[in-house]
Amino acid sequence: MQLVDKDYEGAIVLFWKALNSGDRVDSALKDMAVVMKQLDISEEAIEAISSFRGLCSKQSQESLDNVLIDLYKKCGKIDEQIDLLKQKLKLIYQGEAFNGKLTKTARSHGKKFQVSIKQETSRLLGNLGWAYMQKMNYMMAEAVYRKAQMIDPDCNKACNLGLCLIRQARYEEAQLILEEVLKGKLPGFDDSKSMKRAQELLKELRSMIPEQYLSDFLGLDDELIKGLEQLVNEWSPVRSKRLPIFEEISSFRDQLAC
Incomplete structure (x- = not known):
């Protein structure tokens, strides 16, 4: 019904019957949640996973978490999404992800x-x-994003990092990262998608540059640039160099110690 007839409502009825009778609970729960997401009833899918995941095998828990992350994103449940992502990162830190193995077999589009x-x-x-x-x-x-790029860099995360820097008015840093994307040297480079997004972000960046930063883009002499930078530093509040994610990630150890 799901794959051939495209009868999603009928498929959900059969998935419920499978769950209640204990018939292939792992796949029935996951497949039903995916269909519910397609029908835009993600809240019901979240409730179903919460109710039945206790009947599923240990091996299926990671894939159910991945489905939940997508459902939380679909519903706008950002805090729940963040908590679950941190939980999955903690499992990796503890060596419990992938059932203790270094790789796992995944499936996409068959x-x-x-x-x-x-x-x-x-x-x-x-x-x-x-x-x-x-x-x-x-x-x-x-x-x-910086931590992710250190581990396994790609163009998409680089563009997102550039956007984060733009939103913090750190235009020079953003420009360097986006220009690196346009050079095509990062993994996952795609001529049509990544280049277009990097170009759009650079265009947005240049339209937002305050007057005191224009010298960097217009090639003015170094002495004037240094003078402007000194003024900016005097005007700007002191910002901690320690990024908060490292405190949060390191807190995993403290939680384990407790």
């Missing part, structure tokens, strides 16, 4: 492929950074 712990960590950090951006916590999002 094709199987291998995912490493390194790739999964970077992916989760990218999702966490995006969630912080939705809360307009750009300093925290920047810290997360």
Whole structure:
């Protein structure tokens, strides 16, 4: 009904019957949640996972978490999404993700492929950074994206990092990162998508540059540039160099100690 007839309502009825009779609960719960998301009843899908995941195998919990993250994103439940992403990162830190293995087999569009712990960590950090951006916590999002880029860099996260810096009025840093994307040297470079987004962000950046920063883009002499930078430093409040995400990630150890 789901795949051939496209009868999603009928498929949900059968998934419920499978869950209540204990028939392939792992796949029935996951597939039903995906169908519910397609029907824009994500709240019901979240409730179903919460009610039935206790009947599912340990091996299925990670995939159910991934479905939940998508559902939280669909519903705008940003805080719940952040909490779950942190929980999954904590499992990686504890060595419990992927059932203790360094890789796992994933499936997308009917094709199987291998995912490493390194790739999964970077992916989760990218999702966490995006969630912080939705809360307009750009300093925290920047810290997360920087950490993700250190682990497994790609163009999409680089563009998001550039956007975080633009939102913090740190135009020079943003320009350098976006120009790096346009050079095509980062993994995941895509001529059509990544380049277009980087170009759009650079255009937005240049339209927002305050007058005191124009010298950097117009190529004025170094002495004038240094003078303007000194004025900016005098006007700007002192900002801590320690990024908060490292405090949050390091707090995992404190939680474990408790």
